Amino acid sequence: xxxxxxxxxxxxxxxxxxxxxxxxxxxxxxxxxxxxxxxxxxxxxxxxxxxxxxxxxxxxxxxxxxxxxxxxxxxxxxxxxxxxxxxxxxxxxxxxxxxxxxxxxxxxxxxxxxxxxxxxxxxxxxxxxxxxxxxxxxxxxxxxxxxxxxxxxxxxxxxxxxxxxxxxxxxxxxxxx
Numbered sequence: 001x002x003x004x005x006x007x008x009x010x011x012x013x014x015x016x017x018x019x020x021x022x023x024x025x026x027x028x029x030x031x032x033x034x035x036x037x038x039x040x041x042x043x044x045x046x047x048x049x050x051x052x053x054x055x056x057x058x059x060x061x062x063x064x065x066x067x068x069x070x071x072x073x074x075x076x077x078x079x080x081x082x083x084x085x086x087x088x089x090x091x092x093x094x095x096x097x098x099x100x101x102x103x104x105x106x107x108x109x110x111x112x113x114x115x116x117x118x119x120x121x122x123x124x125x126x127x128x129x130x131x132x133x134x135x136x137x138x139x140x141x142x143x144x145x146x147x148x149x150x151x152x153x154x155x156x157x158x159x160x161x162x163x164x165x166x167x168x169x170x171x172x173x174x175x176x177x
Contacts (some may be wrong), residue, residue, distance in 0.1 A: 003041035025054035071145020
């Protein structure tokens with residue numbers, strides 16, 4: 001997993017829970033690098049899991065909710081790091097439906113070897129999309145947070161539902177009118 005996710009998570013924890021909490025979860029996670037991450041580095045996914053589990057324990061917030069909250073935060077950070085992205089999309093549904101066509105290829109250029117989920121667009125209309133999320137990491141709550149962050153960025157209200165189909169999660173997203 002790319003170091004950007006780790007550095008943003010630790011910065012998020014420091015800003016929202018305090019430096020002591022960040023230090024405590026790093027210590028509790030027993031990371032081999034003692035929490036020294038670089039944005040461009042690659043780190044085992046399991047280390048992210050250990051950090052989030054430690055944060056959950058210390059904050060009394062369930063892991064899925066933490067991942068969703070962090071995903072929403074991460075979207076705002078990704079947009080601030082790549083402000084040109086906003087010019088390519090008209091709405092949150094437009095952005096989300098084109099993640100694999102536009103955003104992920106750019107991420108691969110910046111971070112070769114990034115292990116990204118796959119998003120297959122199944123259906124699209126003006127106010128609704130159906131998209132399949134395929135990932136061995138099963139970070140569906142993080143994906144939901146990113147989607148909510150996108151809707152917030154475009155000043156939209158979005159309804160997100162999901163269903164499991166074998167090893168795939170199918171998301172249905174509708175703009176609330």
